[in-house]
Amino acid sequence: MKLQFNQKECVGCEMCSLVCTLTHEGVTGLEQARIKIARNYPSLMDPLFKAAFCQNCANAECIAVCAVNALVEDAEGIVHLDPELCIGCGNCVEACPFQAIWMDAKTDKAFKCDLCGGKPECVGYCLHDALKFE
């Protein structure tokens, strides 16, 4: 099962980001969202929207550069980030080819999509089926 984004269906409402922060942080916002939508403004050329979220890469570069093993891949190929182990060095943020790991300025720890433990909230909130988990 992978989280998949179809930019042609996206309307840029960012409900995915808002529900992500609400369920993970207890507030709605954009900065701490684990899925972020970028608009191609003002040119409006295609692709109009891009989504950044963890792709759970095989042989993930973030895992390779993490010195404290805060990032690990489980048996199903899902990459997990343990904030308890994270020392905030930012190497994973630099290494991610999808710009899908971010630093939390308040905690000095990295954060990324955790697929909500197997049932991503963002998918349920996408009214236009731009996000699918299958």
Place this chain on the structure above:
Amino acid sequence: MKFKLLDINLTEKTVGIMEIPADKIRKYIGGRGLGGRLLLDLLPGNVDPLGPENVMIWLAGPMTGSLVPGCTKHAVVTKSPQTNGFVDSYSSGGVGFQLVYAGYNGMIVRGKAQTPSYLYIRDDQVEIRDASHLWGLDSYEASSRLLKELGEEGFGHAVIGPAGENLVKFACINNDFYRQSARGGVGAVMGSKNLKALVVKGTGGVSCRDIPGFLAFNKQKLASAKVSGGAAAHKRAGTAITFDATQAAGMLPTKNFQFGTFPPAADNLDSAGVIKKAKASVACLGCPVPCGMILECTDSAGKIFRLEGPEYETTGLLGTNLGISSMDAVAEANMLCDTLGMDTIAVGAVISFLMEANEKGMIPAEFAEQAGINFGDIEGTLRLVKDIAYRRGIGEWAAEGVAYLAGKVGQGSEHFAMHSKGLAFPAYDPRRAFGAGLAYAVSPRGACHRRAWPPALEVFGDVPPYTAEGKGVAIKGLYDERNILHSLIACDFQGFAVPCSLAEFANYLRLVTDLDYSDEELAIIADRVETTIRMFNVREGLSRKDDTLPGRVLDDPMPDGPAAGQHITQAGLDRMLDDYYLSRGWDSNGIPTKETLAKYEIEEGQR
């Protein structure tokens, strides 16, 4: 709930915080209501709207930036240079919710910067910065350059173009490129303060009092959005579906409101025309209705370009009302207005006025070459748009608005200067729905389609359109609902997808904030808001004499379409005004009575 507002004085170069106590929020909610209250409190009477003593109040609502459907926009409230009365202008874009994410429910901007400046807000870092290098740039260039300089993604931005700098009385503020706080000249107020732009980013978020309760209720409401025909229609064609309705109803402003239908616009400016050129649909933050259309058009030089728009009001005022049926032409004029920073409605109104004045041989000889243009003249329209922004030639008069322009042209042309209180008519001819005429006349900001959507009752509803009877109470009802929605700053459009009663919005408020209102309290607040704003205008000298409509809709029978033969008459307007004032508890001159002020607990503002 309390509100925390940034309090910025450009003259003194100071940044402070103003806290709005919980009892005031409880009485006025936010947005429109709170804006009216604050403007009455912060301004003395009769200040120059373009002087440093005017204030700009930027406000979010109590749920802005949350997941409540349609709670994205922000309001800019100030004294209007176009009407000399209250104006509240709304827009989406990032400014509102980024302010909230930065920890503020809005901001007050006072004074005047000595040199061109912009405001930089990133959480608790708030700075007044030099904008000399941006002054003179069009609003898109200025935004692009500013964003590049910041070197960080995610800022909401609000920028004025040359028209705002030149104090054009209907200059707009451009938000996140394609969204405008357009009406009432809020961009000119910004220009008068030497404030070219503001950028804001917040890294925090909006808290939610009862997250499980909210998620459960929201899931139930959003389920209807997923299958909503209204949402699907807006996603397909945007606000052009309104064009289809007004064309069919005979309410479409055509050739300066001389006619109510424009057959050549079929398949061009209507939903079929939009669909032909549409590349994508876009929604505002957290909105279930993607009403923004990305169109690909070709300009007069043959260059292909994309824009978000034109939306309905623009296809009306820069299209049919100018006798223009080409979407390419309307889109080019739209982009020109956006980049120069002007309200497309007001620009359309002055140009259509000039076209009709030319038709009737009324253009003063010294401007004959510049303004002697006919309906349908695309090249002349584009040229005049620029002349207005830079106040060249007749643009100097036109930049003051259609009421002033008609005063200068004279010869009885006031009869077809389509405005109320100086604010140009939006794209609905009220001869097709007399209540819409009342709504234009009594709107505190002047002719306005957003406080009571003109076709709501008399085109789509079962209220008889061609009578004054019953309209006072009916229009009050529409106003009261919007008074709550616009104080919450919930977009009216979310209702197309998520039917959400005021009681359901009250439930959202309970789940997200500590505000808890009964239906009865909301009804009282709706009245309190309208009467408070009325008191601002009364202090500025406005009264019944200003709740007017142009002679065209009072006296001239509609020549074509389903409303053929209809006109409102002065007696009809008087009857509607009497009924409306009575329903509000205002006297026959439109002044709120002492009893009404006491009933709604409205304190008088400064003198």
